[in-house]
Amino acid sequence: MWCVGIDLGGTFTKAVLVDRAGNAGEVFGLPTPTDGDPAGVVEGMAEAANRVVEARGLSHRDVVGVGVGSPGPISISRGIIYAMPNIPFMSNVPLRDMVGKKLDLPVVLENDANAAAYGEYLCGAGEEARDLVMLTLGTGVGSGIIIDGKILHGSHELGGELGHMILVPGGEPCGCGQRGCLERYCSAHYVAAGATRRIREAPPPTALRAILDAKGSIDAKDIHEARKAGDKLAAEIWDKAVYYLALGCVNVCRILDPDRIVLTGGMTRAGEDLFAPLRDHFFRLHWSLTKPKTEVSLASLGSDAGSIGAAGVAWQTFGN
Amino acid sequence: MWCVGIDLGGTFTKAVLVDRAGNAGEVFGLPTPTDGDPAGVVEGMAEAANRVVEARGLSHRDVVGVGVGSPGPISISRGIIYAMPNIPFMSNVPLRDMVGKKLDLPVVLENDANAAAYGEYLCGAGEEARDLVMLTLGTGVGSGIIIDGKILHGSHELGGELGHMILVPGGEPCGCGQRGCLERYCSAHYVAAGATRRIREAPPPTALRAILDAKGSIDAKDIHEARKAGDKLAAEIWDKAVYYLALGCVNVCRILDPDRIVLTGGMTRAGEDLFAPLRDHFFRLHWSLTKPKTEVSLASLGSDAGSIGAAGVAWQTFGN
Known part of the structure; x- marks a missing residue:
């Protein structure tokens, strides 16, 4: 069947x-x-x-x-x-x-x-996990929480919205009406939007300026590639997004303590250029009472x- | 039996x-x-x-x-x-x-x-709740999470530590090794410690100064009472603690969406002087996509x- x-x-x-x-x-x-x-x-x-x-x-x-x-x-x-x-x-x-x-x-x-x-959880990166959290780094930051093999819906079907966890009190306004939500700092869309604003406002010497002028817009992939080519502003923007993502992962550990946090979405195509600095920040931001036990890894089903x-x-x- | x-x-x-x-x-x-x-x-x-x-x-x-x-x-x-x-x-x-x-x-x-x-959950303020979160505002901020009638332990028995949710990136150092944890901003202990520092560092005209000089220390109750008597610094300190507590409650709604968040511990003895401004901040900080559905109330079993x-x-x- x-x-x-x-x-x-x-x-x-x-x-x-x-x-x-x-x-x-x-x-x-x-x-x-x-x-x-x-x-x-x-x-x-x-x-x-x-x-x-x-x-x-x-x-x-x-x-x-x-x-x-x-x-x-x-x-x-x-x-x-x-x-x-x-x-x-x-x-x-x-x-x-x-x-x-x-x-x-x-x-x-x-x-x-x-x-x-x-x-x-069933047949991808969740192998042998009982509790799993997934974050999708796309236009926004989508998320799903699996606890004890079951989807966490919440009492009013409003749970599992990790992208709208407030990380910066009084921070950037989010489409949801709150300020300082995780997704305002590390979704592909907002990373690109923030970069565009910075380039336009006070142009530093950056390769992104030429891309923005040529294409009329830039995306997270442009930032990732400029960073790889050694562009300073791109590195700064990328690192800031990864820092907030790591903060979100630390909070997930404190609250839910899953076996695994798996990431997917466009930004994960950067591979180790995302995961290496992410793990660095994650280890640094994690409490010292225990070693990090939750694994942060790439989703596997695309x-x-x-x-x-x-x-x-x-x-x-x-x-x- | x-x-x-x-x-x-x-x-x-x-x-x-x-x-x-x-x-x-x-x-x-x-x-x-x-x-x-x-x-x-x-x-x-x-x-x-x-x-x-x-x-x-x-x-x-x-x-x-x-x-x-x-x-x-x-x-x-x-x-x-x-x-x-x-x-x-x-x-x-x-x-x-x-x-x-x-x-x-x-x-x-x-x-x-x-x-x-x-x-x-079983026989106190959790009546008719399926999902419940409890916060204890004591020396630290203790917490427990009930999902679907079961305690959330996490995969490594480290879950449910809402007091160590990071709310202020790079914020006040916490005993756990992280910075900016919820409990650094709204536990009775840290509220009093923060107030003491402010009074000592640059004494504003506050009734708390006399209490500190007389007793050698102040506690959350002193702050609450000075606030009631109209002391400006006490009101500011109290309000800041309540603001961060409300932020924590909003994050609990986004992630867990419980029926109820119940509070206990010394600071809750302030009654409506805690809950009224808490609900104000909570409603204001809550996203606009739905009305707040999670009830924030006092625990009942003491x-x-x-x-x-x-x-x-x-x-x-x-x-x-």
């Missing part, structure tokens, strides 16, 4: 088959139909699901249930997606029931960052974590 | 009987024998336990198990207390097995702050939370 995991993204919809032991089978992806209506989006999700089932010569009778990982805000208990970045018509959509009706299968909805963390984890959530929900 | 909970403190040892439904029976306390050896401390714990059993006309056959709440650092899995504030000879003591042998009953060890949180919670841990461990 199988569960289907669907990862609904703003640009891409992906489905995967996962068996009870956590082995992933076929994967199928297609662009999310962003120019129609909710029914069109559900149609795309159903098509992706059907493709992976048929690719293995199976029918719906071989499928125990479907897990859907979706960007937030959502209500898991009510199965509703309240809003979706980039797709204005996906507002207050009863996604769980629509997909369930379309596929005639039981469906469970889950936050995409939680699903991705659960995917890594962009498949969300769909695989969604299938895992379906197994946990419908598998007994 | 009953479980016995023992709260081992640096100055006082207390035992309580608790039935399966969470009803507390007899309580007995005695000064912790601090001038002998570990066997003497265990003797005191056994005496307290025996007293509450006998007070109800019961024998050890009516007791399912014993829970011991102890100050840290401890190893729950190994049943060892590594060190105890104020009692130097309580170092690397196999407390669980010593108490078990003495009473001839199964014993489980738990961190005292976790036990207290569990006590409030100094009995630890022993009652320890009995609850015994029920959870031995009750099935």
